[in-house]
Amino acid sequence: MSDTHELWSDKQPGLRNLRINAERMIAQIEALAAINRQQDGSCCRLALTDADIAGRRLVESWMRDAGLSIQIDQVGNIIAIRFGTENEMPVMTGSHIDTVATGGRLDGVLGVLAGLEVIRTLNDAGITTRKPLALAVFTNEEGVRFQPDMMGSLVFAGGLSATEAHASLAQDGVSLLDELERSNYVGATPCGEPRPSAYVELHIEQGPILDRENTILGVVENLQGISWQEFTVRGSSNHAGTTPMGLRRDAGYCAAAIAVFVRELVSKMGGAQVGTVGQINLFPNLVNVIAREAKLTVDLRNVDDELLDIAEQQLLKFVEGLAARENVTIESRRLANSKAVQFDDTIIRAIEHVAEDLGYPARRMTSGAGHDAQMIAQVAPAAMIFVPSVAGVSHNPKEHTKVEHLEIGANALLHTILRLAGV
Numbered sequence: 001m002s003d004t005h006e007l008w009s010d011k012q013p014g015l016r017n018l019r020i021n022a023e024r025m026i027a028q029i030e031a032l033a034a035i036n037r038q039q040d041g042s043c044c045r046l047a048l049t050d051a052d053i054a055g056r057r058l059v060e061s062w063m064r065d066a067g068l069s070i071q072i073d074q075v076g077n078i079i080a081i082r083f084g085t086e087n088e089m090p091v092m093t094g095s096h097i098d099t100v101a102t103g104g105r106l107d108g109v110l111g112v113l114a115g116l117e118v119i120r121t122l123n124d125a126g127i128t129t130r131k132p133l134a135l136a137v138f139t140n141e142e143g144v145r146f147q148p149d150m151m152g153s154l155v156f157a158g159g160l161s162a163t164e165a166h167a168s169l170a171q172d173g174v175s176l177l178d179e180l181e182r183s184n185y186v187g188a189t190p191c192g193e194p195r196p197s198a199y200v201e202l203h204i205e206q207g208p209i210l211d212r213e214n215t216i217l218g219v220v221e222n223l224q225g226i227s228w229q230e231f232t233v234r235g236s237s238n239h240a241g242t243t244p245m246g247l248r249r250d251a252g253y254c255a256a257a258i259a260v261f262v263r264e265l266v267s268k269m270g271g272a273q274v275g276t277v278g279q280i281n282l283f284p285n286l287v288n289v290i291a292r293e294a295k296l297t298v299d300l301r302n303v304d305d306e307l308l309d310i311a312e313q314q315l316l317k318f319v320e321g322l323a324a325r326e327n328v329t330i331e332s333r334r335l336a337n338s339k340a341v342q343f344d345d346t347i348i349r350a351i352e353h354v355a356e357d358l359g360y361p362a363r364r365m366t367s368g369a370g371h372d373a374q375m376i377a378q379v380a381p382a383a384m385i386f387v388p389s390v391a392g393v394s395h396n397p398k399e400h401t402k403v404e405h406l407e408i409g410a411n412a413l414l415h416t417i418l419r420l421a422g423v
């Protein structure tokens with residue numbers, strides 16, 4: 001794929017003017033948002049509820065109208081194929097259409113419906129790409145009703161078996177398999193098929209950076225690795241007035257010392273390292289009693305896994321020393337641990353070439369949120385395109401992106417796909 005730039009300009013200069021139909025794409029975004037729209041305007045299509053199923057059926061009908069051949073896999077991922085002139089591994093795009101309970105109309109939906117609009121644009125122009133195209137709707141990205149989140153793409157990438165996913169229980173007691181069977185979405189296609197040669201996903205940023213900087217396209221090059229730990233400090237309660245300082249086993253002091261250490265460590269490391277102590281609970285939590293126990297959380301993130309490991313090790317070393325010095329015990333428990341994801345350099349550069357060719361302002365960035373693309377990146381070269389979220393608002397009915405930015409995002413997706421799939 002190293003020659004994507006040359007391939008573009010040399011072979012098909014006329015294709016440079018190809019553009020998607022924004023009105024047609026937005027009409028579909030609105031139609032999907034109208035399903036089970038709440039009084040406050042928010043979208044509520046939790047994974048595999050009746051509303052989500054209605055949304056899936058509607059999107060499938062549009063896929064068929066566009067001439068696509070639809071496959072459903074064992075966890076209900078919908079993969080729609082447009083054949084290429086050669087029988088190669090497809091270039092895949094897509095995202096999710098399930099929402100949180102107070103969702104906006106664009107989170108996930110944009111990636112799917114822009115992908116569909118790209119395909120209709122190619123249909124209208126009579127263009128068949130060399131590689132096939134695949135448009136994916138991944139099941140249960142949000143993880144509100146069934147855990148884990150990004151489930152469909154995780155299973156697609158082999159990080160979780162279909163059987164494990166099927167056993168996931170909603171709070172109302174039904175399993176994912178129950179809901180897939182009820183809605184006839186247990187497909188015959190094995191998860192992971194067809195394996196893509198490349199994956200590119202368009203998504204709203206869900207953060208404030210592009211909007212604040214007046215940049216239209218975010219070329220997402222990585223996602224942060226995340227480490228969450230909970231520390232439980234055990235000392236002893238005693239009188240705040242009568243206990244000499246040297247004899248205290250003060251869990252409250254230790255919790256505070258850890259919080260201060262995390263800030264100092266992160267400042268010293270610099271770069272992309274961030275750290276947060278977001279929760280401290282003291283027991284018995286009284287004004288005149290030395291705390292016998294403290295529970296606190298530490299959230300460490302970095303785009304570089306090695307640096308994140310170093311941060312964790314330094315924290316543990318500090319905690320061990322603190323426990324010995326203060327005559328307390330400190331237990332740690334891991335709450336979350338996800339690796340950083342580096343997206344594929346060739347696709348990143350292809351997106352940048354497209355932005356440059358079409359004159360759209362773009363910048364490289366890190367995604368602060370999780371996305372299906374990070375799962376697919378385990379099995380195929382992948383990257384993402386972000387468009388601005390006004391004021392960085394998402395998972396909220398006020399989630400908004402200007403129409404011209406949606407259009408530019410979809411055009412960037414079109415031209416990136418053309419480069420990756422070849423003509």
Ligand SMILES: [Zn+2]
Nearest residue numbers: 096107108141
């Ligand atoms: Zn999303």
